[in-house]
Amino acid sequence: MDHFDYRNGELYAEELPIARIAEEVGTPVYIYSRATLERHARVFRDGLKDLPSVHCAFAVKSNPNVAVLKVLKEQGFGADVVSEGEMRRALAAGIPAEDIVFSGVGKTRHELTHALEAGVGQFNLESEEEGVELAGIAARKGLTANCALRVNPDVEAGTHEKISTGKAENKFGVPYDRAAEIFDRLARLPGMNLRGLAVHIGSQLQSLDPLEAAFGRMGALMEAIRAEGHHITHMDLGGGVGVPYKQGEVFPSLEDYGAMVARVCKDWGVTLMFEPGRVITGNSGVLVTEVIRVKQGVHSPFVVVDAAMNDLARPAMYDAWHDFQAVHPRGDHFIASVVGPICESSDTFAKNREIDRVEAGDLAVFRTAGAYGATMANTYNSRPLVPEVLVSGEKFAVVADRIEPETILAAERVPDWL
Ligand SMILES: *Cc1c(COP(=O)(O)O)cnc(C)c1O
Numbered sequence: 325m326d327h328f329d330y331r332n333g334e335l336y337a338e339e340l341p342i343a344r345i346a347e348e349v350g351t352p353v354y355i356y357s358r359a360t361l362e363r364h365a366r367v368f369r370d371g372l373k374d375l376p377s378v379h380c381a382f383a384v385k386s387n388p389n390v391a392v393l394k395v396l397k398e399q400g401f402g403a404d405v406v407s408e409g410e411m412r413r414a415l416a417a418g419i420p421a422e423d424i425v426f427s428g429v430g431k432t433r434h435e436l437t438h439a440l441e442a443g444v445g446q447f448n449l450e451s452e453e454e455g456v457e458l459a460g461i462a463a464r465k466g467l468t469a470n471c472a473l474r475v476n477p478d479v480e481a482g483t484h485e486k487i488s489t490g491k492a493e494n495k496f497g498v499p500y501d502r503a504a505e506i507f508d509r510l511a512r513l514p515g516m517n518l519r520g521l522a523v524h525i526g527s528q529l530q531s532l533d534p535l536e537a538a539f540g541r542m543g544a545l546m547e548a549i550r551a552e553g554h555h556i557t558h559m560d561l562g563g564g565v566g567v568p569y570k571q572g573e574v575f576p577s578l579e580d581y582g583a584m585v586a587r588v589c590k591d592w593g594v595t596l597m598f599e600p601g602r603v604i605t606g607n608s609g610v611l612v613t614e615v616i617r618v619k620q621g622v623h624s625p626f627v628v629v630d631a632a633m634n635d636l637a638r639p640a641m642y643d644a645w646h647d648f649q650a651v652h653p654r655g656d657h658f659i660a661s662v663v664g665p666i667c668e669s670s671d672t673f674a675k676n677r678e679i680d681r682v683e684a685g686d687l688a689v690f691r692t693a694g695a696y697g698a699t700m701a702n703t704y705n706s707r708p709l710v711p712e713v714l715v716s717g718e719k720f721a722v723v724a725d726r727i728e729p730e731t732i733l734a735a736e737r738v739p740d741w742l
Contacts, residue, residue: 352631365399371582383601391723393417463515481526490525524562609694632664650680651687
């Protein structure tokens with residue numbers, strides 16, 4: 325469910341015609357719907373209402389726009405961050421430091437120090453080495469780092485290889501079989517308050533079964549660690565719930581997810597922590613684009629649009645599907661490939677797909693572009709950095725400017741010895 329709907333034959337974002345925003349801001353442009361973000365935040369929480377103690381931290385990497393973070397903060401969400409830059413964004417949105425979880429396999433000494441000084445609520449440690457380093461920094465400063473140990477449960481997430489994180493060969497977390505001994509050693513370090521375990525097996529999961537298997541394994545590990553006399557008060561269950569990208573695809577509901585969590589984890593006697601990203605932001609955003617021209621192809625025409633793989637990388641990176649829809653549908657369809665202007669064949673959004681018939685100058689959208697969209701944008705081919713708009717009812721605001729190639733050029737230097 326989202327708030328992008330056709331009215332009188334034209335696509336709206338909440339109460340606003342998308343064409344009006346495109347006219348004022350230009351294309352390509354991301355449009356986010358505040359009501360959709362709020363709805364998903366609410367539904368996610370409602371699904372967990374039977375659990376005694378819950379902490380939700382939005383996975384900032386899925387959509388780090390500070391206005392989006394502010395919307396989710398108002399819904400009671402903290403932030404799961406993976407860099408100092410993301411931490412600064414969360415703080416800028418008014419998210420209290422204690423509601424921030426710092427994840428990520430390569431936190432630098434500099435980042436650990438700054439996050440500790442900022443009072444970040446929890447560090448999810450990805451290795452024993454990281455824990456030793458963090459405890460050392462904390463002890464020297466007379467501080468205590470609240471931590472959870474990320475464990476790699478060695479389960480098959482059943483998603484795209486590039487977004488699977490919970491198999492033994494992946495770089496994330498400590499091996500399941502060694503987790504208890506590592507926990508024991510880290511928990512004894514001065515400066516360390518090792519209070520829990522964390523798990524995140526991957527993104528865009530279409531089934532709850534791998535999550536249930538992973539949570540079951542984490543529960544058993546928690547019991548084993550407790551039996552050795554350690555206190556575990558927090559269990560971080562990560563994110564990963566997928567969303568449909570194609571019309572008709574079926575994904576688990578957040579109600580089903582909450583019921584599964586309750587079934588497996590209700591009696592753990594901990595605060596359960598969650599790090600949802602895509603399921604909150606995915607269909608809260610669309611990428612609006614204009615058709616530059618329709619070019620004859622050998623098999624089918626190419627619809628050349630003004631958005632490209634630098635604006636929305638998922639199709640090029642993960643062979644991902646985004647529904648392509650005209651803003652003013654002409655009422656018929658054709659088979660075409662949708663491509664961007666970048667000089668790579670991977671700059672392809674759809675191959676020989678049946679889509680709304682479009683012509684040069686028409687507006688169209690890529691749906692479900694609110695997660696892992698603008699956040700992965702870059703300026704390849706010296707294209708502008710794509711702007712972002714937030715809609716709320718009849719209002720909209722540009723929440724990230726288009727950054728022109730001249731601005732980037734201005735940051736480059738030709739040394740005087742050239
Ligand atoms: C990416 C990530 C998430 C969010 O994943 P989604 O699939 O967007 O819900 C949560 N936790 C960690 C540690 C991550 O790396």
